[in-house]
Amino acid sequence: MTASPRYQFQVQVQPRYLADQSDPTQGLYFFAYTITIRNSGQVAAQLISRTWNVNDAQGHHEKVKGLGVVGHQPLLQPGEAFEYTSGTRLRTPTGTMHGSFFCVAEDGEKFDVDVPMFVLDALSESGGTRTLH
Numbered sequence: 001m002t003a004s005p006r007y008q009f010q011v012q013v014q015p016r017y018l019a020d021q022s023d024p025t026q027g028l029y030f031f032a033y034t035i036t037i038r039n040s041g042q043v044a045a046q047l048i049s050r051t052w053n054v055n056d057a058q059g060h061h062e063k064v065k066g067l068g069v070v071g072h073q074p075l076l077q078p079g080e081a082f083e084y085t086s087g088t089r090l091r092t093p094t095g096t097m098h099g100s101f102f103c104v105a106e107d108g109e110k111f112d113v114d115v116p117m118f119v120l121d122a123l124s125e126s127g128g129t130r131t132l133h
Helices: none
Strands: 009-017 029-039 045-056 061-067 081-090 094-105 110-121
Touching (some): 045 110
Antiparallel strands (some): 094 110
């Protein structure tokens, strides 16, 4: 399922470390990430489900699948965007996430939107805050 220019979403990610919710002495590091999804295609489409791959620095891998995002399955017209914030927990101060969104266009075309890998970092001075396009 590769998307043509008619069916295209752009994804921006802003991760950040939540020091006030984390407990490094217990090996618990909490991160939030804000996702902005923009329909840059030519056809309205709905985000149906998501798949995340969460990896910590010790090689532990968790796959998370579910319907929608934060309880929503947004229908985005061309040019519209949807933003949400969610979170994850790691047992190490650094890790990565990547994944995909499964979407269905109003004309019935199905396509996946890849979310490139982004870094979760409790060690840097920026607290892991960076924007990826």
